[in-house]
Amino acid sequence: MSMQELVYLSLREAAERVRARQVSPVELLRAVVARTEALQPRLNAYITPMFDEALAAAQQAEREIMAGQYRGPLHGIPVALKDNYWTRGVRTTAGAKHLADFVPTEDATVVAKLRAAGAVITGKTNMHEWAIGGTTTNPHYGATHNPWRLGHIPGGSSGGSAAAVAAGLCYAATGSDTAGSIRNPAAYCNLVGLKATYGRVSIYGVVPLSWSLDHAGGLTRTVEDTALVLNAIAGYDPKDLGSANVPVPDFTASLATGVQGVRLGVPRPYFFEGVAPEVVAAVEQAIQVLRDLGASVEEVAFPSAAQAPLIYPFVSRPEAASFQEQFLRTRPDDYGDVRPNVELGGVILATDYLRGQRLRTAMREELGALLTRVDALVTPTVRAVAHPIGQSFTEVAGMPVNPFTLGVGLTVPFDLTGTPAISVPCGFSPEGLPIGLQIATRAWDEPLALRIAAAYERATPWKDRHPPL
Amino acid sequence: MQGPSVSRRQLLAGATVSAASLALSATGVSPANAQQGGSMVSPQFLRQLADYGSFPLPPDRAQELAPQLAGPLDAFRGLRPANYDALAPATVFQVPAEG
Numbered sequence: 272m273s274m275q276e277l278v279y280l281s282l283r284e285a286a287e288r289v290r291a292r293q294v295s296p297v298e299l300l301r302a303v304v305a306r307t308e309a310l311q312p313r314l315n316a317y318i319t320p321m322f323d324e325a326l327a328a329a330q331q332a333e334r335e336i337m338a339g340q341y342r343g344p345l346h347g348i349p350v351a352l353k354d355n356y357w358t359r360g361v362r363t364t365a366g367a368k369h370l371a372d373f374v375p376t377e378d379a380t381v382v383a384k385l386r387a388a389g390a391v392i393t394g395k396t397n398m399h400e401w402a403i404g405g406t407t408t409n410p411h412y413g414a415t416h417n418p419w420r421l422g423h424i425p426g427g428s429s430g431g432s433a434a435a436v437a438a439g440l441c442y443a444a445t446g447s448d449t450a451g452s453i454r455n456p457a458a459y460c461n462l463v464g465l466k467a468t469y470g471r472v473s474i475y476g477v478v479p480l481s482w483s484l485d486h487a488g489g490l491t492r493t494v495e496d497t498a499l500v501l502n503a504i505a506g507y508d509p510k511d512l513g514s515a516n517v518p519v520p521d522f523t524a525s526l527a528t529g530v531q532g533v534r535l536g537v538p539r540p541y542f543f544e545g546v547a548p549e550v551v552a553a554v555e556q557a558i559q560v561l562r563d564l565g566a567s568v569e570e571v572a573f574p575s576a577a578q579a580p581l582i583y584p585f586v587s588r589p590e591a592a593s594f595q596e597q598f599l600r601t602r603p604d605d606y607g608d609v610r611p612n613v614e615l616g617g618v619i620l621a622t623d624y625l626r627g628q629r630l631r632t633a634m635r636e637e638l639g640a641l642l643t644r645v646d647a648l649v650t651p652t653v654r655a656v657a658h659p660i661g662q663s664f665t666e667v668a669g670m671p672v673n674p675f676t677l678g679v680g681l682t683v684p685f686d687l688t689g690t691p692a693i694s695v696p697c698g699f700s701p702e703g704l705p706i707g708l709q710i711a712t713r714a715w716d717e718p719l720a721l722r723i724a725a726a727y728e729r730a731t732p733w734k735d736r737h738p739p740l
Numbered sequence: 741m742q743g744p745s746v747s748r749r750q751l752l753a754g755a756t757v758s759a760a761s762l763a764l765s766a767t768g769v770s771p772a773n774a775q776q777g778g779s780m781v782s783p784q785f786l787r788q789l790a791d792y793g794s795f796p797l798p799p800d801r802a803q804e805l806a807p808q809l810a811g812p813l814d815a816f817r818g819l820r821p822a823n824y825d826a827l828a829p830a831t832v833f834q835v836p837a838e839g
Binding site: 575578584592610615619623629635689 | 786789790793796798801804805815816817819824830838
């Protein structure tokens with residue numbers, strides 16, 4: 272097997288080979304480290320590689336597996352962490368200058384769970400400063416490049432994680448999603464990214480952007496891999512006040528079930544407006560594929576979704592300002608261009624913040640009613656494909672867009688509702704840049720989102736394409 | 741519940757209102773529903789508000805932020821579903837099972 276084939280095994284395929292002792296964790300790690308050393312200067316996917324620690328972890332995994340102590344599908348698998356996940360003894364910057372020397376004394380819950388599952392942590396990936404933005408053009412740690420087209424953004428804020436997975440520098444990576452920061456880079460980099468239900472995955476030890484909106488999750492190259500990662504990281508955590516004590520299913524269990532009889536809703540108002548023609552075309556084809564697979568499709572409306580970009584800042588900014596008040600007071604000049612976003616939260620009235628939180632309830636009720644008529648919504652994930660670094664689109668399909676409505680306008684409604692949404696690759700633009708399909712389901716019904724995504728993935732060739740690096 | 745009234749003409753004439761109008765058209769909120777507030781958001785007002793809250797906001801920053809807040813504020817306050825008075829905020833206090 273060539274190096275290229277080895278690094279582009281799916282997590283499941285790599286795990287099967289590790290379990291069967293056909294490939295060792297150290298071999299997997301050496302392959303991705305060699306590739307990282309070759310590509311990091313061009314991609315800037317990592318802020319802090321952890322290769323020495325990773326080698327020790329891979330060697331330990333190898334010993335355990337040889338001794339018959341196989342822990343499961345993540346055992347010995349190289350996994351990267353977005354740099355807002357606390358890592359014991361390893362600096363965690365959140366992409367901010369303020370935290371350049373912050374070394375946590377404990378792991379985030381997700382990190383602890385990944386280590387317990389035997390994952391080999393390869394390092395901390397680049398991200399948008401404080402996770403407030405969707406380009407991963409970081410003023411302190413440099414811009415991350417999209418592996419599909421150097422010089423273009425990988426999306427964000429989990430852009431380093433997306434670039435690392437897409438480029439074969441690891442088999443999975445963590446991300447965080449407050450307005451769309453898992454699904455947006457997944458779409459831009461031909462990956463699968465799932466934002467599970469709020470409370471499904473602990474956010475303890477993930478540097479906060481906005482407590483009531485932050486979601487932790489993973490990015491992978493296949494739907495099954497996303498399910499495997501979710502199996503490892505989901506679950507109640509008393510350290511996280513938003514964590515939900517609900518049963519955790521096996522998220523791989525229904526992946527092969529198919530979509531016969533599944534009722535899909537297509538909310539064309541808002542979700543298909545101001546969307547680039549090549550994105551609309553790819554998503555329409557994807558909907559036809561799902562119809563051909565046996566799903567029924569009907570037109571629906573989710574009117575309050577159009578209000579999401581207006582509601583979001585009145586909720587997220589005060590929470591960000593509350594968390595960062597001391598940094599604003601003592602080190603205001605250490606911010607890059609996200610400073611106004613944080614400062615804005617300091618002058619929003621409490622009554623407006625609570626109006627936003629009450630409007631979230633209205634959105635959730637509206638979506639809940641809609642999802643009694645249909646089982647899932649299907650939409651584009653992002654309005655357009657990745658743009659050149661430093662040159663954001665200002666108009667898409669004849670409609671003006673700003674960086675927020677361009678990057679996360681279609682994903683943020685489901686952060687506000689706290690309900691699951693997944694992005695799965697659904698094609699490429701004429702210039703070869705990836706496009707994502709978003710599937711949103713009822714609260715706690717990640718299995719259905721994964722099932723629909725898996726059925727679509729099986730019927731299409733997108734996951735087998737890799738960037739021309 | 742309504743703030744001081746503002747005419748549509750005033751709404752359309754103000755410099756900050758062009759941004760508000762964009763937000764309105766983007767969100768489906770009619771200007772008739774919008775509540776006033778944005779037109780009061782001046783840099784000086786933000787400075788006073790920040791002082792009141794002991795929030796660090798230098799004058800030059802208030803100058804930059806004022807239009808960013810003023811633009812969407814009226815439209816945001818105009819979002820009022822029929823059942824608004826019955827809505828609880830999405831964030832409520834929880835006591836963990838562990839106590």
